[in-house]
Amino acid sequence: MSTEPFACIVADPPWSFGDKLPGASRGAEKNYKVMSIDDICRLKLPPVADDAYLFLWRVSSQVEEAYRVVRAWGFIPKSEIVWQKLTATGLPWFGMGRHVRASHETAILAVRGRPNLYTRSQRSTFSARAGRHSEKPEAFFHLIEGFCPGPRLELFARKPRDGWTTIGDQLEAPVTLEVA
Numbered sequence: 001m002s003t004e005p006f007a008c009i010v011a012d013p014p015w016s017f018g019d020k021l022p023g024a025s026r027g028a029e030k031n032y033k034v035m036s037i038d039d040i041c042r043l044k045l046p047p048v049a050d051d052a053y054l055f056l057w058r059v060s061s062q063v064e065e066a067y068r069v070v071r072a073w074g075f076i077p078k079s080e081i082v083w084q085k086l087t088a089t090g091l092p093w094f095g096m097g098r099h100v101r102a103s104h105e106t107a108i109l110a111v112r113g114r115p116n117l118y119t120r121s122q123r124s125t126f127s128a129r130a131g132r133h134s135e136k137p138e139a140f141f142h143l144i145e146g147f148c149p150g151p152r153l154e155l156f157a158r159k160p161r162d163g164w165t166t167i168g169d170q171l172e173a174p175v176t177l178e179v180a
Contacts, residue, residue: 005049006047007049007052007150008053008152010136010152012155013056014156037065039179046165048073051111051113054070054110055144056070056108056110058106078109079109081126082104084104085104088129105136107140115149117147118149135158152165153167154166158171
């Protein structure tokens with residue numbers, strides 16, 4: 001864990017939204033332990049810099065809830081980054097959805113204070129192939145590393161990442177946060 005407060009946080013919370021999809025692996029609850037919105041809001045975060053970025057992945061069915069989490073963690077929403085998902089063969093993804101079939105995922109870009117920025121040429125969308133359920137592509141992490149300085153923290157991480165502190169219950173050596 002960094003001894004300095006984190007200036008860049010990426011979080012992909014285990015949203016609980018009561019999906020009751022058929023099959024052994026369809027839906028969040030069949031792939032990992034989920035949390036309530038209230039518990040996500042009350043997480044005790046490690047020290048965060050006065051000037052910091054948060055990139056919070058949200059699910060399309062819980063837009064307002066995701067913005068509630070951003071604010072509960074002390075950040076102000078400023079923009080979004082959209083991942084245009086591709087299949088293994090490079091075709092547009094054709095996912096699930098209650099009203100429209102999802103072919104993208106969204107990360108809210110939020111700030112605390114006036115964080116430093118490495119570049120002003122980052123576009124709001126990127127395309128990359130989809131992996132395992134809810135897994136975010138390496139292209140996203142490269143984008144973030146080129147966008148903002150560290151120290152960097154990934155919450156709800158699934159694997160260690162060079163140059164990052166990772167916290168998550170799916171890591172080989174699980175690390176979790178307390179709920180206040």
